[in-house]
Amino acid sequence: MKKLLFTVCFWLLAATGAGAAIVLENECIARADTNVDELSCTITEPTENNYIIIGGGAFFSSNTNTITVSVPTSVTQAVTHGVATSDARAAIHYKQAGASEGTTVTQDTTASMEQGIWVGEYSGLASSALDVTASEGTDDDITATETTGTTLTTTQADELGVAVWGGNPSTTLPDNRSYTNSYTEENHTSGAGTNDAFLTVATQILTSTGTQESTMSADGTHHWTGVIATFKAEVAGTRRRIGPIIFQ
Numbered sequence: 001m002k003k004l005l006f007t008v009c010f011w012l013l014a015a016t017g018a019g020a021a022i023v024l025e026n027e028c029i030a031r032a033d034t035n036v037d038e039l040s041c042t043i044t045e046p047t048e049n050n051y052i053i054i055g056g057g058a059f060f061s062s063n064t065n066t067i068t069v070s071v072p073t074s075v076t077q078a079v080t081h082g083v084a085t086s087d088a089r090a091a092i093h094y095k096q097a098g099a100s101e102g103t104t105v106t107q108d109t110t111a112s113m114e115q116g117i118w119v120g121e122y123s124g125l126a127s128s129a130l131d132v133t134a135s136e137g138t139d140d141d142i143t144a145t146e147t148t149g150t151t152l153t154t155t156q157a158d159e160l161g162v163a164v165w166g167g168n169p170s171t172t173l174p175d176n177r178s179y180t181n182s183y184t185e186e187n188h189t190s191g192a193g194t195n196d197a198f199l200t201v202a203t204q205i206l207t208s209t210g211t212q213e214s215t216m217s218a219d220g221t222h223h224w225t226g227v228i229a230t231f232k233a234e235v236a237g238t239r240r241r242i243g244p245i246i247f248q
């Protein structure tokens with residue numbers, strides 16, 4: 001009797017790797033001591049495919065005025081918010097760096113006003129990195145604490161959270177700053193008096209999914225507002241093929 005031999009071959013898929021390490025490669029911060037409608041900050045030349053994340057804050061004469069970024073080109077706005085009662089505004093912009101990207105980042109405003117800009121270059125972020133955003137969502141005026149608003153649930157565990165606050169002190173400088181929900185201060189700039197705009201940035205490397213929000217507290221009370229955005233890590237539980245395994 002002849003025997004029939006069958007060969008069965010299949011591949012196994014194995015989960016591999018958590019999110020890639022998210023690293024702040026370099027940063028800069030600048031603040032205008034006088035009313036201007038353009039403000040620049042210079043970083044070292046960013047590496048191609050890294051992300052340039054820009055936090056901006058200003059104190060306008062009207063909340064209809066906006067913050068944009070003209071240099072480099074092709075920058076995308078993630079989130080912005082202006083407060084009608086106090087005219088503070090904050091914004092987050094971003095861009096994935098191209099080859100031979102320039103080192104100067106220029107923020108523009110539709111009115112001449114004191115303002116601040118922060119620029120951070122991050123490695124380890126996905127090619128389509130922006131995930132969820134939120135803004136303060138209210139028009140509170142002259143408060144001692146300020147929220148960024150609460151995002152929707154992040155789509156993956158490994159992400160970068162960036163929170164930005166911008167405004168103008170009402171009673172005293174925003175010293176002795178603190179932040180909720182494990183956010184830590186990345187950078188801050190403020191002037192010498194209560195009429196000088198300030199900008200504060202806090203970040204967190206996220207390791208689990210969930211909504212994101214941070215509330216900043218500081219000395220005194222302020223005309224201010226907050227925004228937040230999260231950016232996905234380059235790799236998050238991708239799969240690789242192992243095998244084949246053959247049975248006869």
